[in-house]
Amino acid sequence: MVSREEKRLHMVSSQLVKRGIKDERVLEAMRKVPRHLFVSESVREYAYRDGPLSIGEGQTISQPYMVAFMTECLNLRGDETVLEIGTGSGYQTAILAELAGAVYTIERIAVLSEKAQKVLCQAGYNNIQFKLGDGTYGCSEKGPFDGIIVTAGAPEISQVLVDQLKDGGRMVIPVGTRYSQSLCRVTRNKGGIVKEESILCVFVPLIGDHGWKNN
Numbered sequence: 001m002v003s004r005e006e007k008r009l010h011m012v013s014s015q016l017v018k019r020g021i022k023d024e025r026v027l028e029a030m031r032k033v034p035r036h037l038f039v040s041e042s043v044r045e046y047a048y049r050d051g052p053l054s055i056g057e058g059q060t061i062s063q064p065y066m067v068a069f070m071t072e073c074l075n076l077r078g079d080e081t082v083l084e085i086g087t088g089s090g091y092q093t094a095i096l097a098e099l100a101g102a103v104y105t106i107e108r109i110a111v112l113s114e115k116a117q118k119v120l121c122q123a124g125y126n127n128i129q130f131k132l133g134d135g136t137y138g139c140s141e142k143g144p145f146d147g148i149i150v151t152a153g154a155p156e157i158s159q160v161l162v163d164q165l166k167d168g169g170r171m172v173i174p175v176g177t178r179y180s181q182s183l184c185r186v187t188r189n190k191g192g193i194v195k196e197e198s199i200l201c202v203f204v205p206l207i208g209d210h211g212w213k214n215n
């Protein structure tokens with residue numbers, strides 16, 4: 001029988017390295033974090049498959065490749081302060097906590113936030129702070145941030161979030177319609193921004209005052 005660790009290592013080589021993920025720190029974090037602990041028992045056997053999975057409440061844990069790609073875009077080196085919008089299962093949060101100094105993560109659905117907190121606390125992470133609420137406001141009281149990652153699809157690049165980036169800080173955000181988006185990396189540069197568009201993606205909508213207005 002193939003162990004979960006073997007499945008995880010295979011996920012990294014076949015889904016991430018083969019598709020061009022190069023940052024060795026990102027690959028190492030994805031080899032380490034037990035993705036199966038972030039999904040329910042009923043779908044655990046699919047945890048290392050090449051796709052998103054349901055986490056309940058109509059939400060998903062993103063495809064491993066998408067998690068790796070977005071994380072690589074942030075170019076983390078170890079001491080950064082990062083904001084994540086959309087805690088979801090907490091899996092992406094764990095990857096960030098492996099790679100940055102401090103992680104702030106916001107989720108709007110209480111039951112998901114509570115589940116994620118439980119798993120991440122049991123796993124021993126002590127550099128994560130959780131917030132429940134509308135993440136489209138960001139978290140200005142803890143900023144400015146070296147990196148912001150938005151793990152839900154937004155209608156536009158919100159100035160509210162850009163304003164919470166340090167100069168030189170990066171934000172990764174899927175932008176488009178409710179049903180399909182392009183992944184954008186936004187680098188704050190002397191008050192302006194540099195925007196780079198990369199892959200197409202499909203995320204659940206970012207619901208909030210500076211996102212989509214309803215479910």
Ligand code: SAM
Nearest residue numbers: 061086088089091092107108135151206207208
């Ligand atoms: N990073 C997550 C993971 O690894 O499981 C993926 C989460 S899922 C694709 C997107 C999450 O964003 C959902 O849990 C959803 O409830 C949350 N979300 C949507 N709009 C939000 C908002 N305005 N503030 C905070 N969370 C939001």
